[in-house]
Amino acid sequence: DTEVTQTPKHLVMGMTNKKSLKCEQHMGHRAMYWYKQKAKKPPELMFVYSYEKLSINESVPSRFSPECPNSSLLNLHLHALQPEDSALYLCASSQGGGGVLEQFFGPGTRLTVL
Amino acid sequence: GESVGLHLPTLSVQEGDNSIINCAYSNSASDYFIWYKQESGKGPQFIIDIRSNMDKRQGQRVTVLLNKTVKHLSLQIAATQPGDSAVYFCAETLYSSASKIIFGSGTRLSIRP
Numbered sequence: 001d002t003e004v005t006q007t008p009k010h011l012v013m014g015m016t017n018k019k020s021l022k023c024e025q026h027m028g029h030r031a032m033y034w035y036k037q038k039a040k041k042p043p044e045l046m047f048v049y050s051y052e053k054l055s056i057n058e059s060v061p062s063r064f065s066p067e068c069p070n071s072s073l074l075n076l077h078l079h080a081l082q083p084e085d086s087a088l089y090l091c092a093s094s095q096g097g098g099g100v101l102e103q104f105f106g107p108g109t110r111l112t113v114l
Numbered sequence: 115g116e117s118v119g120l121h122l123p124t125l126s127v128q129e130g131d132n133s134i135i136n137c138a139y140s141n142s143a144s145d146y147f148i149w150y151k152q153e154s155g156k157g158p159q160f161i162i163d164i165r166s167n168m169d170k171r172q173g174q175r176v177t178v179l180l181n182k183t184v185k186h187l188s189l190q191i192a193a194t195q196p197g198d199s200a201v202y203f204c205a206e207t208l209y210s211s212a213s214k215i216i217f218g219s220g221t222r223l224s225i226r227p
Binding site: 044055092 | 148158219
């Protein structure tokens with residue numbers, strides 16, 4: 001299985017809602033990532049987990065809260081978002097630990113904040 | 115901060131011709147470069163990479179060229195096909211810490227029949 005899956009595909013939420021994005025991979029990868037991609041823009045790194053520990057936080061606002069319950073799963077908890085947070089949220093994984101560097105991306109969750 | 119940029123935001127190519135997508139990078143410390151392809155509705159897909167100790171690397175129908183003197187990267191696609199239509203991003207990072215990838219602004223490649 002060489003796939004990264006993300007759920008849901010689409011999410012519409014109000015500014016007072018709490019929701020979560022989920023990401024899963026079964027490639028045995030030990031590094032997992034969250035990216036944010038606005039329309040017609042490149043992906044921007046948000047968080048990196050390495051061996052289930054948060055290793056990089058790119059100064060992301062606290063209304064985004066990542067969680068890595070185990071080596072196969074990555075969540076992004078959303079609370080009190082703003083309309084400007086509407087974007088495609090991409091999850092990726094890589095082997096980690098100094099191994100092959102290629103990052104495998106999921107199809108993303110299209111988030112709309114009303 | 116330093117960033118990776120592209121010379122052309124859009125590129126239209128006749129089917130069967132070769133495509134060349136260019137990229138300029140400004141961080142002289144970067145030593146690992148990657149090209150990604152992103153089709154509509156999908157996440158980026160790894161195409162090919164190159165380390166700074168090389169100036170050329172070939173894959174299946176794709177070649178990446180690196181010119182460190184002028185901080186320039188290019189992706190050549192041979193015999194362009196309709197399935198090559200996508201946005202192409204170059205990206206840079208440090209090989210020693212390749213978790214943190216900086217993407218360029220992207221070039222949309224469209225294929226004329």
